[in-house]
Each structure stands twice: as structure tokens, then as C-alpha cells.
């Protein structure tokens with residue numbers, strides 16, 4: 306991969322939090338939420354990070370987005386090192402999609418007004434498309450422009466959130482549990498949209514989830530996190546079919562029967578996660 310294709314370079318990243326009561330640790334203790342993590346994302350790649358609650362995924366995501374602490378190591382986005390002193394324009398280069406699509410939209414603003422506001426704040430980045438064309442990119446009809454967030458479904462709201470991110474022409478889309486709050490059939494539609502955008506926009510996506518079935522459906526490579534460390538990484542199919550680490554095997558074995566519909570399958574059959582080689586896995 307040429308140098309220009311490298312969008313995200315996380316090198317030996319460490320994030321140490323001062324623990325307080327809210328986090329269940331004694332005040333004065335420290336928690337290495339991220340402990341020497343390295344990963345890369347190139348243009349056109351969807352790279353997954355999976356792990357149980359508390360494994361450090363959000364701390365990693367916040368550091369990559371320039372919104373969280375970086376205690377050691379480096380995060381570089383399109384050749385610019387992320388630090389606490391990024392300008393507003395630089396921060397737009399990483400756009401974040403969160404779990405709760407309605408929560409990420411201003412309840413008092415129609416979709417159109419929200420986009421107008423973004424265009425006002427970032428005129429230099431947003432002139433490349435019209436609202437109608439932008440909505441079409443995420444599979445939404447222009448009549449949605451005049452609705453308030455509570456007048457759209459969860460799936461539509463997540464599409465609006467993705468459209469707002471795309472408007473700013475980010476180098477990297479950081480999707481943090483983007484489908485966890487959605488119904489299974491809507492999950493598949495959003496995953497299909499992300500797969501399409503990766504191709505049509507040559508987008509780099511860092512995809513964070515505790516849901517292995519979802520990661521299996523969209524990610525090219527996956528990193529498995531446990532207590533702040535990456536314990537296993539590799540091409541998704543390889544990691545899922547021949548997990549080398551006991552923790553990955555446990556995560557795979559814990560996949561519930563409920564699976565998202567395969568976004569690549571026009572018939573909409575469930576995602577196939579091979580667990581036959583996993584001791585104790587589902588048949």
C-alpha cells in the first residue's frame with residue numbers, strides 16, 4: 306500500500322486514566338485503558354476493533370478522534386499527528402458515528418437546518434455537494450430534509466448522522482457501535498451502506514464493536530482487545546475461523562443466535578460466522 310493510502314496510523318498508543326469512584330476503582334489508582342496498541346487503516350479499508358465492555362475500545366476511539374487522552378505513543382491521521390492542540394478544521398478529519406443515532410442529532414433542528422449549520426461553520430469543506438445529493442448518497446429521499454429527528458426512524462437517523470459526517474469530507478470515519486441500537490434488519494441496511502461508501506468514497510473506516518457477528522460482516526481485518534491490549538489481529542476470516550487466542554475463542558462462543566442479516570446477501574440471509582473449529586462454539 307502506498308504512503309498516501311495510509312489514513313490512520315496508531316503506534317504504541319497508551320491511554321492511562323486516573324480512576325475515580327464512578328469507575329469502580331479506588332481514587333488515586335490509575336487504569337491503563339489502552340496499553341501499547343498499534344494499528345493502521347488505509348483508504349478503502351474497514352478495520353474492526355472488538356472486545357468486551359471495559360477492554361479499552363472507547364478510550365482508543367476517543368484518542369483517535371482527538372477528543373480523548375493520549376498518554377503515550379502516537380496517533381497520526383493523514384500524516385498529521387493528533388494531539389490535544391488540533392484546530393477545529395483538523396478535528397473534522399475524523400468523523401464519529403455513535404451508537405444512538407437520535408442522540409447525535411439536535412432534537413430542535415430539522416435535517417436541513419442541521420446541515421446548514423455545518424455548512425456555516427465549515428464553508429471550506431462543505432461546498433462540494435447539495436443537501437439532496439448528500440442524502441441520496443446515504444439512501445435517503447430529499448423529503449426527509451424538513452423533518453425533525455423525532456420524525457425519522459432509528460435507521461434513518463443513523464443515515465442522517467452518516468450524511469453529516471460525509472459532508473465534512475473526513476479522512477476517517479470512526480464508527481463506534483453504529484448498529485447496536487438498531488433492529489436486526491436495519492442493522493444489515495446500515496452495514497450495507499457502510500460497505501458501499503467504503504467503495505464509492507474510498508473511505509477509511511475504523512469500526513468499533515462488541516458484536517463479533519457485525520464485525521465479521523463488514524471488516525477486512527480485525528483487532529481483538531482485552532484489558533487494553535490487542536491480543537490477536539489479522540484478516541477477519543482468518544481470525545474468526547482459526548482464532549489463536551483463548552479470549553477470541555470465548556468471544557466467538559458467546560455469539561448469540563441472533564445475527565444481523567448479511568449485507569452482502571441480496572436474499573438477506575443471516576451472517577455466517579464459522580464456529581465449527583471453536584471448542585465449545587455453536588454447531
Ligand SMILES: Nc1ncnc2c1ncn2[C@@H]1O[C@H](COP(=O)(O)OP(=O)(O)OP(=O)(O)O)[C@@H](O)[C@H]1O
Pocket residue numbers: 322323324325328336337338356357358359360361362363364365515
Ligand atoms: N474517564 C475515565 N476515568 C477513569 N477510568 C476510565 C475512564 N474511561 C474509561 N475508564 C476505564 O478504562 C477501562 C476501559 O474503558 P473503555 O470505556 O475504554 O472500554 P470499552 O471497551 O469501550 O467499554 P464499553 O464497551 O463498556 O464502553 C475500563 O476499566 C474503564 O473503567
